Amino acid sequence: MNEESALSEYEKEVQAIRRRPGMYFGSTSTKGVEHFVYELVANVLDAFLVNQATFVNVEINEAVISVTDDGLGLPFDEPSDENAVSLATKFLTRIHSTPSRNEHAPHVHMTMLGIGLAPMNAASSQLTVRSWRSGALWEQRFSRGFTLGSATIIERGNGRGTNIEVIPDPEIFRQAKPRWGVIRRALFETAHLYSGFKIGFHQERFYAPKGLQMLGFMLLDPLSLDNEPNAVPFHVTMHYENVFIEAAAFGDGPRTRMFSWVNGARTPKHGSHVEGFSQALKEVDWNPSLGLIHIIMYDPRFAGPVRHQLDVPHIRKLVQDALRESLRQYRGKSNE
Known part of the structure; x- marks a missing residue:
């Protein structure tokens, strides 16, 4: 041209x-x-x-x-x-x-x-x-x-x-x-x-050097922190199979209030990444009161903005596999 x-x-x-x-x-x-x-x-x-x-x-x-x-x-x-x-x-x-x-x-x-x-x-x-x-x-x-x-x-x-x-x-x-x-x-x-x-x-x-962990404290009910003053929340950042994952979880509750993001944009209807996080939590028998997860997919096929909900089937298992060991270690220390 x-x-x-x-x-x-x-x-x-x-x-x-x-x-x-x-x-x-x-x-x-x-x-x-x-x-x-x-x-x-x-x-x-x-x-x-x-x-x-x-x-x-x-x-x-x-x-x-x-x-x-x-x-x-x-x-x-x-x-x-x-x-x-x-x-x-x-x-x-x-x-x-x-x-x-x-x-x-x-x-x-x-x-x-x-x-x-x-x-x-x-x-x-x-x-x-x-x-x-x-x-x-x-x-x-x-x-x-x-x-x-x-x-x-x-x-x-x-x-x-x-x-x-x-x-x-x-x-x-x-x-x-x-x-x-x-x-x-x-x-x-x-x-x-x-x-x-x-x-x-x-x-x-x-500036948030501890990312979602710091955001989670902002989202929690301050009174809930009095119940476990010395408890350290679950927080992990990692690269796993061409995906960056950051996740955090706090406390125990009858239901989990979840916040999620994909490639920087909030996913109000959640989707595959939250399903994987939820399965990993279920494996360690934990129902936190608050959960947060953000994934960044490095594959150019997923560079466009996600609409409300992530529907990428392999991400469910990927997130579950990625978080499994970190959650087991965290729960093991928490129960000591």
């Missing part, structure tokens, strides 16, 4: 996104605008999972959403297969049909809806990228999905990371703005799903 025909195809795609934004953002009101934050943070999480970033900072000022990270930067220094278009520019202006632009894995989300940088750009009145790469700070500006000029070097040095400032287009989203409380809660939860990842939100910093 030559450059002219590629641009023509992209123009059609931009028009399609702007005509039916609800198909991409789920809403043209506040929830749709909030997905801008989730998409930008999720891209940094992908980098964190391959040890290429350690933090992300989010700021919301009126209509402007600003997200900054310390990753390797966007590839403005690399050419794409289109003449005079950098690989970074192509990422921001060409729609892809795969779950991720380069089918990388792992690929995670903060919600059950994955957008992509190019659709987000198409639905923005303004988008500005500043990114360090190969000793240079590159800058490029966009409006409604199209470049406002070539990427330029505005500084040289040994900086690191990327900043993206975006204004959701009021022609699509009217005057909707992200709800601070909703964004704060989502970022707080995300910090607990990725142990060691640092998230900033204005003056706050979220």
Whole structure:
């Protein structure tokens, strides 16, 4: 495909996104605008999972959403297969049909809806990228999905990371703005799903080195902790057959209140991963009052967002097998 025909195809795609934004953002009101934050943070999480970033900072000022990270930067220094278009520019202006632009894995989300940088750009009145790469700070500006000029070097040095400032287009989203409380809660939860990842939100910093264990304490009834003041909850993190698993369980109760996530997104109807966790708990005759499990599937086939419930049959046995020995050891110590 030559450059002219590629641009023509992209123009059609931009028009399609702007005509039916609800198909991409789920809403043209506040929830749709909030997905801008989730998409930008999720891209940094992908980098964190391959040890290429350690933090992300989010700021919301009126209509402007600003997200900054310390990753390797966007590839403005690399050419794409289109003449005079950098690989970074192509990422921001060409729609892809795969779950991720380069089918990388792992690929995670903060919600059950994955957008992509190019659709987000198409639905923005303004988008500005500043990114360090190969000793240079590159800058490029966009409006409604199209470049406002070539990427330029505005500084040289040994900086690191990327900043993206975006204004959701009021022609699509009217005057909707992200709800601070909703964004704060989502970022707080995300910090607990990725142990060691640092998230900033204005003056706050979220950091959970023990991940789901720390989140579990937040979800428990404080009075229930008085019954077993010295009890240590079950908590494990592991890689098992190309799947990352983190699980935690607390106390004893007539029924288990369960929380679950897959690839960073909550699964309110649970599914295969929770079934495997429940079977492993049953094997050790334990009915905890609270259980939490998050799995990240590294197989690119599962890079797309999960809808409400995980239905991947082999994950049930995989999780059960993975957690069996850790639970036996934990229960053995608990009963001493």
